[in-house]
Structures are given as C-alpha cells and as structure tokens.
Amino acid sequence: MIRVAAVGDIHMGPDTQGLLRPAFETLPDCADLLLLAGDLTRHGTAEEARVVAQEVRGLPVPVVAVLGNHDHHDEQPEKVMGILQEAGVRVLEGEGTVVECGPARVGIAGTKGFGGGFVGRCAGEFGEPLMKEFVRTTRRSADSLRGALEELGEQECEVRVALTHFSPVADTLAGEPPEIFPFLGSYLLAEAIDTAGADLAVHGHAHAGTEHGMTAGGVRVRNVAQPVIQRAFNVYQLHTTSDGAAVPARDQAPTVG
Numbered sequence: 001m002i003r004v005a006a007v008g009d010i011h012m013g014p015d016t017q018g019l020l021r022p023a024f025e026t027l028p029d030c031a032d033l034l035l036l037a038g039d040l041t042r043h044g045t046a047e048e049a050r051v052v053a054q055e056v057r058g059l060p061v062p063v064v065a066v067l068g069n070h071d072h073h074d075e076q077p078e079k080v081m082g083i084l085q086e087a088g089v090r091v092l093e094g095e096g097t098v099v100e101c102g103p104a105r106v107g108i109a110g111t112k113g114f115g116g117g118f119v120g121r122c123a124g125e126f127g128e129p130l131m132k133e134f135v136r137t138t139r140r141s142a143d144s145l146r147g148a149l150e151e152l153g154e155q156e157c158e159v160r161v162a163l164t165h166f167s168p169v170a171d172t173l174a175g176e177p178p179e180i181f182p183f184l185g186s187y188l189l190a191e192a193i194d195t196a197g198a199d200l201a202v203h204g205h206a207h208a209g210t211e212h213g214m215t216a217g218g219v220r221v222r223n224v225a226q227p228v229i230q231r232a233f234n235v236y237q238l239h240t241t242s243d244g245a246a247v248p249a250r251d252q253a254p255t256v257g
Helices: 044-058 077-086 128-152 178-183 187-196
Strands: 002-007 033-037 063-066 095-101 104-111 157-163 199-202 210-213 221-223 234-238 250-252
Touching: 002 157, 033 157, 033 199, 044 095, 063 104, 063 157, 077 234, 104 128, 104 199, 128 187, 157 187, 178 234, 187 234, 199 234
Parallel strands: 002 033, 033 063, 104 157, 157 199, 199 221
Antiparallel strands: 002 234, 095 104, 210 221, 234 250
C-alpha cells in the first residue's frame, strides 16, 4: 500500500510561518510522500517562497511540488522554484520524478497546467494570435504531462500520479461559477492522463470546488485545494497487486486537522 499525502493552495506568507509544520511533522505516521499542488505562495515573492521552504525543509518524507498561478504572479517563478529546491523539494514542470516508497517505486509527473475549458465549452486554436497562444500554452503543458507519464511508464513504477495545479476535469469544479470553468482547467490535461495512463490525478486551484472527480478513462481525480479539503493535507491510498499493478485509490482521512 502506498499512502499519498497531498494539499494545494496553502497561500503562505510571513504571517503564517510555522502554521503547517506541526501537521507536516506527523506525515511519517500516515503517508509515504507529500505532494504540493501549486499556489504555495500568495504573490510568488521570494520572501513567501522562503516561508514555504521552512515549512517542508527536512521532512522525513519526500516532497514533490508544482507551482500555481499565484506562484507566477511576481514574474519570478524560477526564483520560487530554486528556493523550494534548495529546501529539498522536487519541483516539476513538464517532467517526472521517481520516489522510492519502501520496495515500491512511485512516479510523479507534474505540470502547472493552464485553462481553456472542457469538451463542449472550450476555447479553440482559432482567430487572434493571443487566443491561439492561450490554447497552445495549455496544449504544450498537456503534451509535457503526457510525455512525463509515458517516460515513467518505462521506468518500472508500480504507481504513477499526475500532479497539476489546474484541473483536468470539470467534476472537481462543481461549486465554482460555471462562467469561470475555462479559467480553472482544461480537458487536454485529462486527455494526456488517459492517453499515457495514471493511477491518480491530484490538482488544486478551485477553492470552491469539489474533492472527487474522474477522467473519462476512469482515472480518479482529487481536488486538494486547502479550502476544499479543510485540513493540512489529505491522504490517498494506492494498493498494488502481487504483480505490481496499482488498484484504484482509496481516500483515507488523515489524523491531523
């Protein structure tokens, strides 16, 4: 059994230093790794990134993250990424990483993602250059996610997880105004996940959304934005069969508040 802890949209700043650290220190009791699904800061400043870094520095479980739109706001995402990496966080953007969880190898493919909407109500690569670039940005992100998942599939990983900030499905946006769905995610991310294969997809971004969803191909999707899960993190269990194949994720209520 592999226990995946995840949270996004923690939006940390100097006034929240130390808020999550006590809960994170309990992770070895209930999880094998921690995923951070973007919007770790409020405005993407180096000062805020250092606060996040202190929350996760030296944790006894691996920490893997993607950035969110807030982490790009100050237009220095590379600096935010560097501060987190210096604290031992594996920050992904269009790539994958393998985490050793006991005898099991867990592959995580990560990208921020982008908007565009969902089948039947989505933007297309047509018209003005700005609209074309909007959709192409999402397509490039989805392509990189698919490629990273495919590469992990060749590395004998028992479990593969897709980690994004923007949502791959509309299911987990329920509760948000439908008018803003195109700015909360894209079906292209789900297509990438279903094409390459994954055992679990985790995202944030939709503060008023819903935790549970599923891709058309049957991959379970979880919205772990902190305003949705209302705790420091949630834990999702992935069981592997005797031949190493993963069985569907089961949610586990963590013992932290």
